[in-house]
Amino acid sequence: MPKALLLLILIATLTLQAQQPVAKRSMVIAFQLYAGDQPLQPGTCYTTPQGDSVYIERFRFYVSSPRFNNSTTRQANGYYLVDMADSSSRYITLPINTAAPSQFRFLLGVDSLRNVSGVQTGALDPLNGMFWTWNSGYIMAKLEGISPQSPAAGQRFTYHIGGFRSTQNTAQQISLNIPANHRGDTLWVRADALRWFGPGFPLRIQENPVCHSPGALAVHIAGNYRHMFLVVQP
Amino acid sequence: MKHRITISVLILIILSCTGWIWADHAYLKPKPVTFTVPQGWPQPVYDFSQNPLTQEGITLGRELFYDPRLSKDGSLSCGSCHQQFSAFATYDHNLSHGFNNSLTTRNAPALQNLAWQKEFMWDGGINHLDLQPLAPITAEHEMAESLQHVLQKLKTDSRYRRLFKAAFGDENINTQRFTKAISQFVLTLVSSNSKYDRVMRGQDTFILPEKLGYQIFQQKCVSCHPAPFFTDFSYRNIGMPLDPVLQDLGRMKITGNPADSLKFKVPSLRNVMRTFPYGHDGRFFSTINLFDHYRKSIQQGPTTDSLLRKGLPLSNFEIGQLTAFLYTLTDTVFTKDPRFAPSGSGPSASPPKDVH
Numbered sequence: 001m002p003k004a005l006l007l008l009i010l011i012a013t014l015t016l017q018a019q020q021p022v023a024k025r026s027m028v029i030a031f032q033l034y035a036g037d038q039p040l041q042p043g044t045c046y047t048t049p050q051g052d053s054v055y056i057e058r059f060r061f062y063v064s065s066p067r068f069n070n071s072t073t074r075q076a077n078g079y080y081l082v083d084m085a086d087s088s089s090r091y092i093t094l095p096i097n098t099a100a101p102s103q104f105r106f107l108l109g110v111d112s113l114r115n116v117s118g119v120q121t122g123a124l125d126p127l128n129g130m131f132w133t134w135n136s137g138y139i140m141a142k143l144e145g146i147s148p149q150s151p152a153a154g155q156r157f158t159y160h161i162g163g164f165r166s167t168q169n170t171a172q173q174i175s176l177n178i179p180a181n182h183r184g185d186t187l188w189v190r191a192d193a194l195r196w197f198g199p200g201f202p203l204r205i206q207e208n209p210v211c212h213s214p215g216a217l218a219v220h221i222a223g224n225y226r227h228m229f230l231v232v233q234p
Numbered sequence: 235m236k237h238r239i240t241i242s243v244l245i246l247i248i249l250s251c252t253g254w255i256w257a258d259h260a261y262l263k264p265k266p267v268t269f270t271v272p273q274g275w276p277q278p279v280y281d282f283s284q285n286p287l288t289q290e291g292i293t294l295g296r297e298l299f300y301d302p303r304l305s306k307d308g309s310l311s312c313g314s315c316h317q318q319f320s321a322f323a324t325y326d327h328n329l330s331h332g333f334n335n336s337l338t339t340r341n342a343p344a345l346q347n348l349a350w351q352k353e354f355m356w357d358g359g360i361n362h363l364d365l366q367p368l369a370p371i372t373a374e375h376e377m378a379e380s381l382q383h384v385l386q387k388l389k390t391d392s393r394y395r396r397l398f399k400a401a402f403g404d405e406n407i408n409t410q411r412f413t414k415a416i417s418q419f420v421l422t423l424v425s426s427n428s429k430y431d432r433v434m435r436g437q438d439t440f441i442l443p444e445k446l447g448y449q450i451f452q453q454k455c456v457s458c459h460p461a462p463f464f465t466d467f468s469y470r471n472i473g474m475p476l477d478p479v480l481q482d483l484g485r486m487k488i489t490g491n492p493a494d495s496l497k498f499k500v501p502s503l504r505n506v507m508r509t510f511p512y513g514h515d516g517r518f519f520s521t522i523n524l525f526d527h528y529r530k531s532i533q534q535g536p537t538t539d540s541l542l543r544k545g546l547p548l549s550n551f552e553i554g555q556l557t558a559f560l561y562t563l564t565d566t567v568f569t570k571d572p573r574f575a576p577s578g579s580g581p582s583a584s585p586p587k588d589v590h
Binding site: 115116117118119120121125126127131133134135136137165168213214215216 | 284285355359360361362363364365368369372381382385408409410413414487488489490
């Protein structure tokens with residue numbers, strides 16, 4: 001009798017064991033949203049490189065296929081939406097090899113294949129409000145707020161940056177160097193919202209309070225914000 | 235001894251349970267449906283491997299297509315603007331009357347043979363059929379909220395939870411399943427049984443005006459409206475002057491390329507006698523108005539189609555014969571097919587009620 005019981009227990013433990021994931025080393029990418037050299041807060045006034053005053057209410061961007069330069073595999077389902085309104089969205093955990101990586105890379109935005117493959121799930125679910133329905137395609141990044149310089153209704157500025165076709169492409173390959181003296185399991189990456197306004201292309205709210213479609217303006221703004229990231233030490 | 239029996243029974247129970255879990259529950263799985271390609275037609279462009287048709291999926295899609303709760307105020311379903319009698323166009327309305335949304339700036343096209351279509355809308359702005367339902371549902375500015383709202387409404391309805399489970403294996407309701415189900419239904423809307431098709435299959439013959447009309451069509455129209463779809467799915471400008479109110483630049487809105495200004499997708503002419511009014515903004519009340527446009531008022535601009543550089547002359551006689559031919563493209567098997575009507579009601583064989 002006890003033998004049979006033992007057998008049952010043995011089978012049960014074996015089945016359970018098969019489901020245990022293998023522990024792996026990993027690193028957390030922690031995005032810090034900034035405006036210039038201050039942490040970004042809603043309801044706070046900042047000054048853009050063009051001298052405009054802005055209150056930033058919404059700030060979101062897609063991080064696709066994040067990886068380290070020495071990663072052997074890409075993340076299987078590597079699409080993340082970093083959102084000012086959701087602090088948990090700012091952390092991405094990535095597997096790491098034994099050797100210390102010297103670069104962190106990702107696509108800022110969503111690759112063109114995902115833009116033409118129908119309805120996606122997870123971070124790419126159109127439910128997240130980052131998808132244009134009348135001209136299929138992802139909004140790669142969003143920045144919205146209020147500025148006294150804006151001639152638009154409610155003094156708003158609204159930048160929805162997207163476009164994946166060759167001449168309108170706004171997805172940006174980003175590579176960030178990791179300092180050799182980096183320690184710990186967290187990589188802090190600062191994203192500076194004010195870099196949307198320049199230098200590079202001087203984005204003046206008075207002239208361009210709105211960008212709502214793929215095209216030259218979107219490409220210019222994406223050319224600005226590709227420089228908004230900086231690896232920092234805590 | 236007593237224990238041994240208990241244990242044997244226990245083991246038997248466990249074995250049969252695992253057996254049940256591992257078994258192939260064919261009777262619980264959605265029943266696959268094969269998509270039939272009409273004889274002589276090309277292969278569809280829709281990737282069915284990503285969304286295999288099943289009876290349960292199609293049923294769910296039909297429910298959704300006819301459910302007015304998909305609209306913000308609960309008054310409109312897809313079927314209100316896409317009416318079966320009219321080959322799923324809006325019958326007798328230049329612009330569909332909806333809530334005050336951007337869609338109403340265009341005439342609702344027929345929904346048929348969508349599996350062969352790569353881009354949707356008059357300007358081709360939507361690049362995948364699964365994405366199409368999102369446009370009418372979220373046409374108003376803040377999209378995320380209303381889509382969220384629709385899914386919420388579905389999730390709280392136990393009937394939908396059952397239908398989603400039957401179609402997809404569990405009760406989870408998300409954007410992807412929702413849109414795939416609608417695609418499954420609209421993909422079944424294949425129109426291939428008009429008199430024209432029967433004639434081509436050798437099962438019927440044209441009467442003389444139809445035959446003459448067909449010959450004229452082959453000369454003057456077929457370069458843009460080729461069989462079997464009666465469209466080449468390209469974007470062209472047939473010289474319709476810009477409407478000063480709508481300011482609709484068509485394809486250029488999508489590509490940003492001035493060379494695409496005033497170009498619109500060549501519409502299919504299947505069931506065309508049921509889909510009036512005509513043109514992307516429904517400005518032609520009848521085919522007669524449209525023929526008059528082709529022969530008299532093509533506006534020559536930088537993007538007007540090169541085939542129309544010298545206009546498109548049509549005599550009254552030719553118009554008569556062409557009209558007879560266009561009538562042969564009406565497919566009443568399609569417009570009366572009970573599988574495409576709202577469940578529980580008969581097919582909509584008569585003109586729909588006015589939906590002003």
